[in-house]
Amino acid sequence: MVIVGAGIVGVSTAYFLKRAGVSVRLVEARAPAAAATGAADGAVSVASKRPGPMMATATAGIRLYRELTAEGVLDGLFFTRSTFLVAVDDAEAEVLATHAAALAASGVSVERLTNERLRALAPSLSADVRAAAEVREEGHAIGYEIVRRLIARAGLAVERGVRVDALVADPRTGRVTGLDTGAGRIEAEAVVIAAGGGSADLLGLSGVLRARRGQLLVTERAPALNAGLPGAIMSARYLLSKASAPGAAPAASARGYGLVIDPLRTGQFLVGGTRENDAARPDTDAEAVAHILRDALRLVPGLASVRLLRTFAGLRTAVVDGLPLVGAVPGRAGLHVATGFEGDGICLGPLMGRSIARLLLGEDPGVDLAPFDPARFREGRAAA
Ligand SMILES: Cc1cc2nc3c(=O)[nH]c(=O)nc-3n(C[C@H](O)[C@H](O)[C@H](O)COP(=O)(O)OP(=O)(O)OC[C@H]3O[C@@H](n4cnc5c(N)ncnc54)[C@H](O)[C@@H]3O)c2cc1C
CATH class of the missing domain: 3.30.9.10 (D-Amino Acid Oxidase, subunit A, domain 2)
Structure with missing residues (x-):
């Protein structure tokens, strides 16, 4: 499996897949936490969330931080307040x-x-x-410290300086089979786009x-x-x-x-x-x-x-509708996306990474992802 983007979401996805024994490649245009994850405040907080799915998901996100801290994974990085x-x-x-x-x-x-x-x-x-x-x-956690810890814990080798230029798909079925990058083509059985602002070009979602x-x-x-x-x-x-x-x-x-x-x-x-x-x-x-x-x-x-x-x-x-995009991309077998977390991705990142990993493993994601279903948009337009 290939994950695009080594912000908190991509790294969390890779961490949970690797923990489940799956071999992953994590490709990153710049360096881990080089974009939003490295520029965030770090509130792991439900206080500012909109009532509804974001409030419920943030509560689950905080719970996961607590669990990972109790397991020792985030020891010394997550603090309750x-x-x-x-x-x-x-x-x-x-x-x-x-x-x-x-x-x-x-x-x-x-x-x-x-x-x-x-x-x-x-x-x-x-x-x-x-x-x-x-x-x-x-709680509070510093995004780049979480990323660094998860990379170390899972022994992930981030492929730095590898910008993905385009998805490669089977012209007959639309199934995604790989990625074209500045470092050549990468074949992939499954791809997760967790590229933050870079996701729009890759998915044709610039209007979204x-x-x-x-x-x-x-x-x-x-x-x-x-x-x-x-x-x-x-x-x-x-x-x-x-x-x-x-x-x-x-x-x-x-x-x-x-x-x-x-x-x-x-x-x-x-x-x-x-x-x-x-x-x-x-x-x-x-x-x-x-x-x-x-x-x-x-x-x-x-x-x-x-x-x-x-x-x-x-x-x-x-x-544009204030909810992230998390799940399978419609009409593109083999492709998942997790992005659009606006000011909430430090709180939600580990949870969303675990959810995508579970989807890829054929398991129940453990949280209700229906409100975040990418199928509500198609090629930059709201789905009918
Ligand atoms: C000022 C500010 C304050 C914030 N405060 C908080 C807060 O208090 N609490 C909270 O929960 N959240 C906060 N956030 C939001 C949080 O930082 C983001 O939601 C979260 O970091 C998003 O993580 P990500 O992994 O989706 O994206 P990113 O961290 O943006 O990572 C995406 C990665 O993909 C890479 N990439 C992009 N395009 C490509 C490509 N084509 N090929 C390969 N790699 C590519 C980028 O280089 C980048 O490293 C804040 C954000 C900002 C900017």
Whole structure:
């Protein structure tokens, strides 16, 4: 079997196949975690997910992180913590209340906090915060560290610098039999496309997948301030920018802002970010950085005396209907796809990799993949 793309999804797929005794080739145009996986925050979180399949799948995704950690596979890389949803005005408070109710209805451990309780738990937060909810049993993991660990654990040999240019198919049956790459043709009984933004060209889905840039900031260490935030702080506006709040539509505007302040275990803060549709490159700009900083200071005023160390950006691969593409590609026997995880692929990557591996092994994937079925799109158009 050949897997295209060594981001968290492709590497997870290869890991679970190899663990089941299947021989795999993992081809990667650049290097492992070179794209979105290496530019992510790392929230392994259900707090920001849209109610419905994404919320349910994220819960299963977190569970798998816990299982892999208990088995020792992700030992020292996955850490449990809470996410605090916060609101600074009436409109945000309403979004927060609705979303917290949706999380509770889907079985997530979430609790609305009184102001007193919030101040006791998170003294670094501004008095401007007027409503909050704690989402428990969330987690954090750094994407490129997960990738590195799974590669090492499975003894995977990533074929770096091998860009796949096209699929090779039997002209009579349409069955995919291999790949044309810059390093020559590769024959394959089965192919999994986990190429993030590169999947669109390979599958003829350029009208379905779009790049959504995110800009993030990293501060120096500020241990005292960091200790005053016991988990990630997620503004209710973030739910709107991500179209996760019930009723919110996927953002149509070019640039949306939604704030998450992540107190890292190093004592630093990771602060983001933007959602920018159809961005060509993962670069940052002063306008966005200034906007993010202003928003962050409103929630955590103590950040004013903390130095900004660097800014960076990445491209999330989003599907136009807001749900990923996971499963067999219709009309192309031998071909599976797993992509379009937008801002959720660190959380969902290992689970989706295991699901695809199970499908290829003829097993039950263990999660409901029907909402993510690629058959809903054909050659760039919504299926009739
Ligand atoms: C700023 C930002 C913040 C984020 N924060 C979070 C977060 O907090 N929590 C969360 O869960 N998710 C987050 N994400 C989303 C997450 O990073 C992605 O959903 C996830 O990394 C996608 O993984 P992937 O393996 O599908 O794709 P990628 O990591 O993009 O990997 C695809 C790989 O395929 C390779 N490739 C592409 N085309 C070809 C080709 N033709 N031939 C060979 N190889 C090819 C690429 O080089 C790349 O290495 C964030 C993303 C960004 C950008």
